Amino acid sequence: MLSLSYGKDSLACLGAIEELGWPLDRIVHSEVWATDTIPADLPPMVEFKAKADSIIKDWCGIEVERIRGHLTYEQAFYRILGGDKRSGEIYGWPFPKGPYCNSDVKMPPLDKVERSGIVYVGIAADEPNRFHNLSDTKKSPLVEAGWTESMCQEWCKENGLLSPIYTTVTRGGCWFCHNQSVNQLRLLRRNYPEYWTLMLKWDSDSPVSFHSDGHTVHDFERRFQAEDDGFLSADDKNFRWSMLDESLNYRLF
Ligand code: SF4
Known part of the structure; x- marks a missing residue:
C-alpha cells in the first residue's frame, strides 16, 4: 500500500515502484477536513488532487482511496477538556509541539489501514535523517x-503530477495551520476571505493563542488591515508588533 500525501516524493513513489517491480495493491490518502463541508486543502490543491487521481488511475489502474477520521478539525477544536488543567475549556488552537490536529484528526484513519500490511512512504534517497522511520x-x-x-x-513534472505548491504560492497542508508563514496568512485573508472569517471566529473562541508567542489571528487581522490602509508595509523586514500600536496612535492622532 502506498501512503499518498500528493507531495512530489510521495507521488514519485509510483515511478520507483514500477522501476523496482514491487507489488502495489492500494493507494491511500488521509484527508483532513476543516468542517463537515469545507476541506482543509485550498481550492487549487483540491483541483490538483482530482487531476492526480485520474492520472494515477490511468497509470496503474488503482483508484486512490481518500480516508478521513471521525473528527473534523473544527470538531476537534471544540472538544471539551477533562483532567486537572483547563478542565471544562475547549481545546482551541493546537499547541505547536505535538499538535492534536495531526494525532487526533489526520493520523488515526491512516494508522488503522497501515497496520494491515506493508506500507510504502515517500522518503527520498537524500533524506538520511528520515531513514529511522523505515522498518520491515x-x-x-x-x-x-x-x-x-x-x-x-x-x-512528477514529466508525468503532469507536480503539485501547485511547487509552482505557485499555494500552500500545501491545511489552510488554517498554525505553522504557516505570515505571507501565507496574508494571502489566505486576501484570496479566501470566507476562510479567514472562519479563522477569526475560531480565534475568538479559543482559550489558546494562535501562535505560542501569544499572538492571535486577530493580531494578524490588525496587522494586515494596517497594511491595507497604508500604515505598514507588507515588505517591511523589520516589522515589530509594537509598530501596530504606533500606527494606531498615528491614525487616532
Ligand atoms: S498541516 Fe498544520 S493544521 Fe494541518 S494537520 Fe498538519 S500541523 Fe495540523
Missing part, C-alpha cells in the same frame, strides 16, 4: 531505487 513493514521505494528529491520533482 514501512519501506521507501525511493531509497531502494536511489531516487533523490530533485529526481522526484523531475519525474
